[in-house]
Structures are given as structure tokens and as C-alpha cells.
Amino acid sequence: MAYRRFLLPAALFLLLVFSAAAFAADHRIEGTVTDSQTGQPLVGANIFLEGTTIGTTSDANGHYVLTGVPAGRYTLTVSYLGYRLEKRTVVVSAPTLTVNFALTPVVLPGQEVIVTATRAKFRETPVPFTNISRGELQQRYWAQDIPMLIATAPSVYAYSDAGNGIGYSYLKIRGFDQRRVNVMLNGIPLNDPEDHNVYWVDMPDFAASVQDIQIQRGAGTSIYGSSSFGGSVNIVTSELTSERGLKIVSGAGSYDTRKFTAQFNSGLVNNTYALTARYSRVLSDGYRERSNVDLWSYFLSAARYTANTTTQINIYGGQEITHAAWDGSPEDVLKVNHRDNPITYPNTID
Structure with missing residues (x-):
């Protein structure tokens, strides 16, 4: 108790x-x-x-x-x-x-941030890509446009209106057309700023002045911009040679295809300057009827070398006269004539 x-x-x-x-x-x-x-x-x-x-x-x-x-x-x-x-x-x-x-809002102080990007590198960049060297380009190239030149790369599809790879040519990567593929020339966008298309017809015989081409499949590195979810094509122009010379190339092929190229290299002048200039003309009747083309182009590259810097400028351009051949033909017509072009008016010229 x-x-x-x-x-x-x-x-x-x-x-x-x-x-x-x-x-x-x-x-x-x-x-x-x-x-x-x-x-x-x-x-x-x-x-x-x-x-x-x-x-x-x-x-x-x-x-x-x-x-x-x-x-x-x-x-x-x-x-x-x-x-x-x-x-x-x-x-x-x-x-x-x-x-x-x-x-109270404040501006956050911080160190300078520099964002850089480079081309994809083997075993270093998590992006599927293909490099085509100058040697490979020279083996494959005759006069065709760049899309036809790289058409054998994985996931790449190319075609041309004329049917022989010259004139209006088009590129697709993983099914995306070239409006969704960022094309760069020495790291500078080549796509048209209005419709993001690439007009290869204005660059005939351009592959004669190309050092190498890299094709990235899918989303590319940041340098290629926001529209590169189809892929990216980075074209690098040829390096200037230290040897002086003049080269003239002429050739002919099927469908009355003809090519003429003249190129001059100044070599290294006074151990400081170098210049290369090229003029080209390409003509063809095309595989399809009334798909003839008459193309000419020029390419000029000049460089100045110092102990610490290299300053280079590239100027290129061209002109084209092309008969329209972008319309398709019905299947029953193609069974009779594979070369049919439904655009029959002879002056449908671009």
C-alpha cells in the first residue's frame, strides 16, 4: 500500500x-x-x-x-x-x-564562362558521326553535288531532280530532310535563314575545294544550333598549299555531262601570304528528259600567316540555269519511259 x-x-x-x-x-x-x-x-x-x-x-x-x-x-x-x-x-x-x-534582387557575381564546341572526335564525343577525308572525296568525286557525294554514309539518303546527281539535289539524314539538318561551311551555317533549306545548285563543283566532311547523325554538338535534330554536315574547305601551280581539269560522261575546272595556287609568298582561285563550269542534259543544267562557280581563298595567327578569307559563288524537273511522273508512265519529265514547256527555266 x-x-x-x-x-x-x-x-x-x-x-x-x-x-x-x-x-x-x-x-x-x-x-x-x-x-x-x-x-x-x-x-x-x-x-x-x-x-x-x-x-x-x-x-x-x-x-x-x-x-x-x-x-x-x-x-x-x-x-x-x-x-x-x-x-x-x-x-x-x-x-x-x-x-x-x-x-532585394541582386546580380550574382561570377567568373566568366566561355562556351566552346568542336567537331565530334572518335571515342570522345557521344554522337554517331562519319568523317570523309580528302582522299576518299577525290576517289568518289567526278562532278556530282555534295549530297550525292556523301550518300553512302550511314543513315544518309540523297537524290536529285535531274536523276544524275547534278543540279537540284537534296539530302536526308535519318529521314529528316535538309531543312532539319544543319549544314556548316567552316563552322558557318550554310542553311538559308528564311526556310532553312540548302541550295546545292548554287555550289556546282564545290567538292573540288573541300578538305573533308563530317556527318553527325541525330542531335549534334552545340555549335550546330537548335534545328540539328536530324543531323549535321560540317564541310571544311581545302587547306592552302605552299606550292605554286596551275591545274586544269576537263572531263565528259553520260547524258552529255561535261566539266571544266581551272585552279591556280600562288604558293607561300614571302612566307606570309597564300592564295588559291578556282573557276568551274558543269553542263549536263540530265538523266530525265528536259532536265538540262548549265552551271558555273568560283572559289577564292586567301590567307595571311604570322607567328601566332592565321587570317583566312573564303569567297565563293555561282550561277545556274536549270530546266525544272522537280515534279514526279505517274507509275504507269515510268513503266514505259523511265526518263519522263511531266514538265514539258521548254522554257521552264530556273
Whole structure:
């Protein structure tokens, strides 16, 4: 009986102690976090009591609540990206303490960031690509446009209106047409700025002045821009030679195809300057009827070399006279005449 009389007061004492401790910790801090200039609530601001594990973030209305805060003196800190950090000294004694913050926007200081990009490299760049060297280009090239020249690369498809690879030619990579393929010439976009197309017909015999071509399949490196989800084609023009010379090339082939090229290299002049100039003309009747072309182009490259820098300028252009052949022919007509062109008017010239 004496044991029970002792146990009851002890239990009541412990209950009062734990109740007082719980009551002492049952404080809360609440408030809002806003922009000092606009008054708009800041969502996701970090609010915490320094030296404790008590913290939270502001909600969609900028409101925050810290619960279970023992009575005492604290440093209340609020941080938000793009705003000045703010600290307040608070004394927690009442059940609820309201503390509002109006943060000031600041410009975040930081080091200079330089973004660079290069062509894809084997075993270094996570992009499927194919490099076609100058040696390979010289083996394949006769007078065809660049899309036909690279058509054997994986995932690449090319065709031409005339049917023989000269004139209006088109390129596809992984099924995307050339409007969704970024074509670069020495790292400079070649796509038309209005419709993002590439008009290869204005660049006849351009492959004669190409050093190498890289084809990237799918999303390319950042240098190629946002429209390169089909792929990218980076064309690098030929390096200037240190040897002086004149080269004249003439050839002929099927469908009355003829090509004439004259190229002059100055070599290295005074160990400082170099120049190369090319003129080309390509004519063909085309595989399809009335798909004849008469094309000419020029390419000029000049460079100045110093001990630390190389300055180079490339100028190129051309002109084309092409009979329209972009319309398809019905299947029953093609069974009789594979070369049919439904555009019959002889002066449908571009």
C-alpha cells in the first residue's frame, strides 16, 4: 500500500515535466517571403534557424511555417537564388511569432564562362558521326553535288531532280530532310535563314575545294544550333598549299555531262601570304528528259600567316540555269519511259 502511495505522486510529477517540455517546444514561427520591388511572393525560398535542424521552404503564396521551435533566441535566415541573403535575430517566447521578409534582387557575381564546341572526335564525343577525308572525296568525286557525294554514309539518303546527281539535289539524314539538318561551311551555317533549306545548285563543283566532311547523325554538338535534330554536315574547305601551280581539269560522261575546272595556287609568298582561285563550269542534259543544267562557280581563298595567327578569307559563288524537273511522273508512265519529265514547256527555266 505504501508502494502505491509513492508511485502515484511520481507518475504525476513525470507527467507534469513532460507536459511542460512539450509545451515549451510548441512554438512556431511563420510569415511570408516576397520581392521587395514587386511585392510578389517568392516560391521555394529557404528559411531555417541557424544552429538547429529546423527549416522549411515557402509555398506558392510565399508563406512559410516553422513548428516545434523551443523558446529562446535564434538567427532566422532566408535565402533565395538571385536575391540578397537576409538574417534576423528573433526571440521565441510567445506561441506564435510572425516574421515577414522582403528580399532585394541582386546580380550574382561570377567568373566568366566561355562556351566552346568542336567537331565530334572518335571515342570522345557521344554522337554517331562519319568523317570523309580528302582522299576518299577525290576517289568518289567526278562532278556530282555534295549530297550525292556523301550518300553512302550511314543513315544518309540523297537524290536529285535531274536523276544524275547534278543540279537540284537534296539530302536526308535519318529521314529528316535538309531543312532539319544543319549544314556548316567552316563552322558557318550554310542553311538559308528564311526556310532553312540548302541550295546545292548554287555550289556546282564545290567538292573540288573541300578538305573533308563530317556527318553527325541525330542531335549534334552545340555549335550546330537548335534545328540539328536530324543531323549535321560540317564541310571544311581545302587547306592552302605552299606550292605554286596551275591545274586544269576537263572531263565528259553520260547524258552529255561535261566539266571544266581551272585552279591556280600562288604558293607561300614571302612566307606570309597564300592564295588559291578556282573557276568551274558543269553542263549536263540530265538523266530525265528536259532536265538540262548549265552551271558555273568560283572559289577564292586567301590567307595571311604570322607567328601566332592565321587570317583566312573564303569567297565563293555561282550561277545556274536549270530546266525544272522537280515534279514526279505517274507509275504507269515510268513503266514505259523511265526518263519522263511531266514538265514539258521548254522554257521552264530556273
